[in-house]
Amino acid sequence: xxxxxxxxxxxxxxxxxxxxxxxxxxxxxxxxxxxxxxxxxxxxxxxxxxxxxxxxxxxxxxxxxxxxxxxxxxxxxxxxxxxxxxxxxxxxxxxxxxxxxxxxxxxxxxxxxxxxxxxxxxxxxxxxxxxxxxxxxxxxxxxxxxxxxxxxxxxxxxxxxxxxxxxxxxxxxxxxxxxxxxxxxxxxxxxxxxxxxxxxxxxxxxxxxxxxxxxxxxxxxxxxxxxxxxxxxxxxxxxxxxxxxxxxxxxxxxxxxxxxxxxxxxxxxxxxxxxxxxxxxxxxxxxxxxxxxxxxxxxxxxxxxxxxxxxxxxxxxxxxxxxxxxxxxxxxxxxxxxxxxxxxxxxxxxxxxxxxxxxxxxxxxxxxxxxxxxxxxxxxxxxxxxxxxxxxxxxxxxxxxxxxxxxxxxxxxxxxxx
Amino acid sequence: xxxxxxxxxxxxxxxxxxxxxxxxxxxxxxxxxxxxxxxxxxxxxxxxxxxxxxxxxxxxxxxxxxxxxxxxxxxxxxxxxxxxxxxxxxxxxxxxxxxxxxxxxxxxxxxxxxxxxxxxxxxxxxxxxxxxxxxxxxxxxxxxxxxxxxxxxxxxxxxx
Numbered sequence: 001x002x003x004x005x006x007x008x009x010x011x012x013x014x015x016x017x018x019x020x021x022x023x024x025x026x027x028x029x030x031x032x033x034x035x036x037x038x039x040x041x042x043x044x045x046x047x048x049x050x051x052x053x054x055x056x057x058x059x060x061x062x063x064x065x066x067x068x069x070x071x072x073x074x075x076x077x078x079x080x081x082x083x084x085x086x087x088x089x090x091x092x093x094x095x096x097x098x099x100x101x102x103x104x105x106x107x108x109x110x111x112x113x114x115x116x117x118x119x120x121x122x123x124x125x126x127x128x129x130x131x132x133x134x135x136x137x138x139x140x141x142x143x144x145x146x147x148x149x150x151x152x153x154x155x156x157x158x159x160x161x162x163x164x165x166x167x168x169x170x171x172x173x174x175x176x177x178x179x180x181x182x183x184x185x186x187x188x189x190x191x192x193x194x195x196x197x198x199x200x201x202x203x204x205x206x207x208x209x210x211x212x213x214x215x216x217x218x219x220x221x222x223x224x225x226x227x228x229x230x231x232x233x234x235x236x237x238x239x240x241x242x243x244x245x246x247x248x249x250x251x252x253x254x255x256x257x258x259x260x261x262x263x264x265x266x267x268x269x270x271x272x273x274x275x276x277x278x279x280x281x282x283x284x285x286x287x288x289x290x291x292x293x294x295x296x297x298x299x300x301x302x303x304x305x306x307x308x309x310x311x312x313x314x315x316x317x318x319x320x321x322x323x324x325x326x327x328x329x330x331x332x333x334x335x336x337x338x339x340x341x342x343x344x345x346x347x348x349x350x351x352x353x354x355x356x357x358x359x360x361x362x363x364x365x366x367x368x369x370x371x372x373x374x375x376x377x378x379x380x381x382x383x384x385x386x387x388x389x390x391x392x393x394x395x396x397x398x399x400x401x402x403x404x405x406x407x408x409x410x411x412x413x414x415x416x417x418x
Numbered sequence: 419x420x421x422x423x424x425x426x427x428x429x430x431x432x433x434x435x436x437x438x439x440x441x442x443x444x445x446x447x448x449x450x451x452x453x454x455x456x457x458x459x460x461x462x463x464x465x466x467x468x469x470x471x472x473x474x475x476x477x478x479x480x481x482x483x484x485x486x487x488x489x490x491x492x493x494x495x496x497x498x499x500x501x502x503x504x505x506x507x508x509x510x511x512x513x514x515x516x517x518x519x520x521x522x523x524x525x526x527x528x529x530x531x532x533x534x535x536x537x538x539x540x541x542x543x544x545x546x547x548x549x550x551x552x553x554x555x556x557x558x559x560x561x562x563x564x565x566x567x568x569x570x571x572x573x574x575x576x577x578x
Contacts, residue, residue, distance in 0.1 A: 020522040020560060082482035129483035129510045131562075408485060417505065417520055417529045418491040 143226035247341020272316035283346030497544035
């Protein structure tokens with residue numbers, strides 16, 4: 001059996017841990033740049049929708065006295081780590097599925113424990129450790145565990161854990177479960193299935209496999225099987241990432257090459273840091289830029305290109321040079337850019353990099369330099385020491401007007417107690 | 419290989435030696451040996467280097483539940499808890515009588531000793547300027563965590 005543990009309104013809950021006065025008050029968290037709503041407390045769910053652009057709902061938020069936060073990923077990331085560390089003490093295998101969800105393998109636990117009791121203990125201790133409320137769903141497949149979790153959240157009577165183990169229970173749950181809420185059924189398929197009169201997960205599994213296959217392909221069949229308790233997805237255990245992407249939307253539209261380059265240089269440097277953290281080097285650098293898709297008055301522009309490095313690298317300086325070369329090639333004067341990003345791929349282990357006879361950079365010296373740079377930045381502050389081309393970010397950096405403190409990751413930001 | 423820093427202490431009494439090695443990882447590992455060190459002789463403590471004192475291990479028993487806080491104000495001066503001290507707070511612990519606790523009461527974090535008198539909870543400061551607080555049903559009250567250690571920068575080099 002799988003147990004899916006999911007943090008309730010995770011970002012809002014993180015803010016509440018350090019600000020308990022916000023209990024029972026409506027909270028929204030805004031995306032990078034304070035662009036749109038990416039998280040809501042239960043109280044705020046009645047007031048605004050996910051994805052609502054901030055500038056459009058400003059007045060509604062004010063009228064309803066909604067508390068606004070910019071996203072504080074240092075805080076959310078650390079609180080997520082604490083939740084996952086706690087969960088990991090209860091099982092042998094767990095898959096961290098997202099910042100606020102994990103699948104736990106409960107195989108064999110039913111021989112020694114009542115599964116519901118055991119799962120309740122897991123969530124009770126997780127909440128006790130971290131202050132974050134969590135709930136869980138138990139079922140034979142990941143997709144059903146997701147269904148069970150939704151019920152655990154929806155009805156208080158479950159006391160945080162819903163177990164779907166018998167056919168009767170599963171049938172009852174699926175009959176009341178909207179097809180669009182099923183894991184793996186996106187917005188597009190939801191519309192399509194609705195057109196065929198499929199409203200619930202139960203309607204869905206009562207279609208023949210051949211019909212599902214023609215309409216949705218093999219991915220749809222997997223979901224169809226999983227909902228019937230046939231396991232198609234196993235736990236995915238951690239492995240190194242295959243590519244790393246750093247991208248941002250800008251608070252303003254950028255037309256100037258130099259400003260765009262400064263932003264791109266920072267994204268490349270950030271990719272370099274992430275590569276060095278996981279001790280890998282990238283063989284390919286990709287840059288993409290695009291204009292504001294939300295402006296009807298301007299023609300949209302999207303451009304991307306990749307470049308193979310002579311020798312795989314994780315040195316920010318080399319990645320920046322590659323990114324600049326690409327940017328020069330794809331930049332077009334006269335367009336206003338709203339978003340840009342750098343992707344590094346073809347990752348290999350740091351110590352398995354193939355040399356190149358004609359390549360003249362002193363690798364060892366370079367590695368020593370970045371070791372010192374990373375160490376200082378960890379000690380002092382992110383980007384305390386950086387390359388000159390990274391600039392000061394004033395022209396393109398994020399606006400984060402409602403940022404809370406980094407309570408758990410900075411000595412200067414600790415909670416103050418009288 | 420880690421570098422070694424030899425710290426020799428001398429005074430009126432002969433103090434036994436300490437030999438420290440600072441681990442550069444996130445853990446602060448301080449190995450120690452309980453033999454003396456004499457200049458010029460082979461180090462008899464070499465065999466004992468696997469003994470480590472790691473402050474994280476000693477002070478943080480439940481890492482995911484451990485948070486740090488900063489003391490503000492003077493409500494605990496008589497208990498020698500001073501402005502600027504760092505508090506190690508374990509959120510997972512259930513407070514026992516007399517524990518120093520971080521509580522949240524009516525919109526504020528506060529640091530007090532907890533005292534239970536029959537079924538009544540009292541929050542006791544350690545400064546005659548302040549009165550104990552009796553927690554009633556009307557209060558919005560929760561115990562946020564139990565303070566397990568307080569840490570002070572004795573040389574006040576960093577003002578925080």
